[in-house]
Amino acid sequence: MNRFAALFTALDQTTKTSVKTAALAAYFRDAPDDDKLWTIALLSGRRPRRTVTTTKLREWAAEVAGIPLWLFEECYPVVGDLSETIALVLPPATRQSAHSLSHWITSLRALDKAEDAEKKAAILSAWDQLPPTERFVFNKLITGGWRMGVSQKLMTRALSQATGIDEPDLTHRLMGDWSPETTSFHTLVERPDPDASLSRPYPFYLAYQIDGAPEDLGPVTDWLAERKWDGIRGQFILREGQHFLWSRGEDLMTDRFPELAQLADFLPDGTVLDAEVLAFANEKPLSFARLQPRIGRKTVPKKLLAEAPVILMAYDLLEWEGTDIRARPLSERRALLEGLIAGLPGRVPLRLSEAVPASSWPDLTAARAASREIGAEGLMLKRLSAPYLAGRKKGDWWKWKVDPLTIDAVMIYAQAGSGRRATLYTDFTFAVWKGETLVPFAKAYSGLTDAEFREITNWVRKNTKERFGPVRSVAPEHVFEIAFEGIQASPRHKSGVALRFPRMLRWRRDKPAKEANTFEDLQQMLAQYG
Amino acid sequence: MVLQFTDRGIYCPAGDFHIDPWKPVPRALITHGHADHARPGHGAYLATRTAAPVIRHRLGDIPLDTITYGEARRIGDAQVSFHPAGHVPGSAQIRVEIGGEIWVASGDYKTVDDGLSEPFEPVRCHAFITESTFGLPIYNWPDQAVLAADINGWWAENAAAGRTSVLGVYSLGKAQRVLRLLDPSLGPILTHGAVEATNRVIRGQGLALPDTIQVTPDLDAKAHSGAMVLAPPSALGSAWMRRFGAVSTGFASGWMRLRGVRRRRAADRGFVISDHADWDGLNSAIRATGADRIFVTHGYTAQFSRWLTTQGYDAGIVETDYGGETLDEVTEDDPA
Numbered sequence: 001m002n003r004f005a006a007l008f009t010a011l012d013q014t015t016k017t018s019v020k021t022a023a024l025a026a027y028f029r030d031a032p033d034d035d036k037l038w039t040i041a042l043l044s045g046r047r048p049r050r051t052v053t054t055t056k057l058r059e060w061a062a063e064v065a066g067i068p069l070w071l072f073e074e075c076y077p078v079v080g081d082l083s084e085t086i087a088l089v090l091p092p093a094t095r096q097s098a099h100s101l102s103h104w105i106t107s108l109r110a111l112d113k114a115e116d117a118e119k120k121a122a123i124l125s126a127w128d129q130l131p132p133t134e135r136f137v138f139n140k141l142i143t144g145g146w147r148m149g150v151s152q153k154l155m156t157r158a159l160s161q162a163t164g165i166d167e168p169d170l171t172h173r174l175m176g177d178w179s180p181e182t183t184s185f186h187t188l189v190e191r192p193d194p195d196a197s198l199s200r201p202y203p204f205y206l207a208y209q210i211d212g213a214p215e216d217l218g219p220v221t222d223w224l225a226e227r228k229w230d231g232i233r234g235q236f237i238l239r240e241g242q243h244f245l246w247s248r249g250e251d252l253m254t255d256r257f258p259e260l261a262q263l264a265d266f267l268p269d270g271t272v273l274d275a276e277v278l279a280f281a282n283e284k285p286l287s288f289a290r291l292q293p294r295i296g297r298k299t300v301p302k303k304l305l306a307e308a309p310v311i312l313m314a315y316d317l318l319e320w321e322g323t324d325i326r327a328r329p330l331s332e333r334r335a336l337l338e339g340l341i342a343g344l345p346g347r348v349p350l351r352l353s354e355a356v357p358a359s360s361w362p363d364l365t366a367a368r369a370a371s372r373e374i375g376a377e378g379l380m381l382k383r384l385s386a387p388y389l390a391g392r393k394k395g396d397w398w399k400w401k402v403d404p405l406t407i408d409a410v411m412i413y414a415q416a417g418s419g420r421r422a423t424l425y426t427d428f429t430f431a432v433w434k435g436e437t438l439v440p441f442a443k444a445y446s447g448l449t450d451a452e453f454r455e456i457t458n459w460v461r462k463n464t465k466e467r468f469g470p471v472r473s474v475a476p477e478h479v480f481e482i483a484f485e486g487i488q489a490s491p492r493h494k495s496g497v498a499l500r501f502p503r504m505l506r507w508r509r510d511k512p513a514k515e516a517n518t519f520e521d522l523q524q525m526l527a528q529y530g
Numbered sequence: 531m532v533l534q535f536t537d538r539g540i541y542c543p544a545g546d547f548h549i550d551p552w553k554p555v556p557r558a559l560i561t562h563g564h565a566d567h568a569r570p571g572h573g574a575y576l577a578t579r580t581a582a583p584v585i586r587h588r589l590g591d592i593p594l595d596t597i598t599y600g601e602a603r604r605i606g607d608a609q610v611s612f613h614p615a616g617h618v619p620g621s622a623q624i625r626v627e628i629g630g631e632i633w634v635a636s637g638d639y640k641t642v643d644d645g646l647s648e649p650f651e652p653v654r655c656h657a658f659i660t661e662s663t664f665g666l667p668i669y670n671w672p673d674q675a676v677l678a679a680d681i682n683g684w685w686a687e688n689a690a691a692g693r694t695s696v697l698g699v700y701s702l703g704k705a706q707r708v709l710r711l712l713d714p715s716l717g718p719i720l721t722h723g724a725v726e727a728t729n730r731v732i733r734g735q736g737l738a739l740p741d742t743i744q745v746t747p748d749l750d751a752k753a754h755s756g757a758m759v760l761a762p763p764s765a766l767g768s769a770w771m772r773r774f775g776a777v778s779t780g781f782a783s784g785w786m787r788l789r790g791v792r793r794r795r796a797a798d799r800g801f802v803i804s805d806h807a808d809w810d811g812l813n814s815a816i817r818a819t820g821a822d823r824i825f826v827t828h829g830y831t832a833q834f835s836r837w838l839t840t841q842g843y844d845a846g847i848v849e850t851d852y853g854g855e856t857l858d859e860v861t862e863d864d865p866a
Contacts, residue, residue: 013799079668
């Protein structure tokens, strides 16, 4: 695992994309095929199944380190990562090993059915023959949650440099439902088997938020404007009579939305749609909150199916009559898509994401302003002459979201972050005034700079009122402007509301706590936008 | 009580003096010259002969008396002596004996010989006052030779790639220790003014350091390609650094043991090098004193004193103003 640990160290020691890509490409040129395959798997979120519980790992690590468990547990929040905590407390290894990454993964998998005593012997033996970084990597293989600061895009670029295979082609080969246990590096990367690709999705084309004035994009007639719907982006595939639904994060969601199965009866074979899964009733989208209960469920009870029926809101057509048409201009793809959907009976859960009519940019500015009222997040602008690209690209597609809702709130609780933020207070609870009391209504942990987090951390340490486990209540002094994308009634929350994507927009140092917004303001927003 | 803990610092009633007080007092015994231990405004100072130059450099013209290691001195009814703490040159543990009862205030210390400071000497005592800056079992330091190889390896790699290496180090102690670890054959060594000022003091007291070139506004930094630059951590990423062109940055601190901290500092490399004792160092130092009573000052006080209690010591926490939770606000005043 030496080579993999060296790669990990090289990636960990730099923030420069070019250096990371070079290190990965060098690894992909030299490493054994099995290791390369597992590396691709790990970097694309495909982790081996956990065969040892973290409870046991903690106990064994404390025992080997010669410290009581409570002391181990005190170390954990300081380090912020279990695998690293274990690696740091263990005494130095007494032996050496030259086993590969795939050897260790295989030996961990073999522990699946083993008794605890056998597991313990295997783990302790591994710890005793691995140097510090390899130990950390080994622990990560057990616990999962692997984050190496490498995006899938960067990994694919490096693999492309090492193999000479085109990046978009490679991206496509690496998608879908594969596992290192059922394929080989050669089959997956070097010689893809066409039969294995029945369910394989195309890479999603993703847009950036527009950074200038839309007028700078040229004539409005060059563009298709659509609503940006607030559901789950999905890719619907119908091939050889079988259908598949993929999320943007490459989760296969087919079984979670059984009502979409009937599309197979209405669409021709060899069809792939880029679409939004939306909760939808009476020809209107329902809020994202209605869709939410369906996301985590693998099987859907009847009641939920009735409460939150979904449709596909189709944006684009990627494959038509079994042919990849992504290279053709959007105007042609749209015409084919409209042809496919036109004339379908209304009970079929498929709709076309209609073009927003516009003869000028001000028309679209006005349409965008009305987004929230119809349950959209804003507009999408797509160049009519553009192909369907892979990944996040600038130029032909832009998000033009509505500005977030904002409210000024008082910070009342603080909690330390985890991982790289373990030593900082980064997770805050915010409240608004209801008379003389503060009602908590949102948590947020992003939006401040590192310097601001350091400053507020120092302040929290000096102004703690009470501690509840990891949470500290603090003097209600600081006001932050909280931005959020939506607001919903929620009986589960004390405040009666749930916010969508709350984050800190600004630290309002100019505002005394007394001048923060009130519970009535929040209620008003709920009435208006809920 | 031989020593008491007051809101001004550690106090000896029998000798009417304070040790490392943080508020002005008539008579202060100083363990070492870091700013959280040696403060201005006291009526009289006593420190070791080798700590004195740095203390004078920092505090100016103060009424400072000196003492050599191991020299016994009577102050009031107390018998006092200073013993090497191994933290920085001149740093001391202060031993106070009254009627056969011995207490030791150790200030900041480390048990590893850094090749520059007078090595730590255990002092037998009844009660021992210890820091706990790194008082958790996750903090264990790599061997100094391994560190030297790491730093020089990084330097050589940068020099070969045409980059300047900029290493963030505290001016007093850490900078000079790192200087002695560097291999001068790899290229020129440049220093920030704050580091060089301390270098002059250290050289002035007869400790040898490799040749250094101070970075001044007139210096053509680019003429020293492949150089190693030692600068205070605050200079990293500042406008001051722009003169060097392509750089790789490093940071030398015990906190670099933690990946999260390494990544947050946004330096290219972190080197685990500290002038404080690691977990094993704290435990072995305490064992070697033979003391039953342990007072834990700055650092992971709650966890470390609880650990000591489970090990059979009569251990308690003492609140002080010494560099406390310094993970994020590491400044020149809180060298770790």
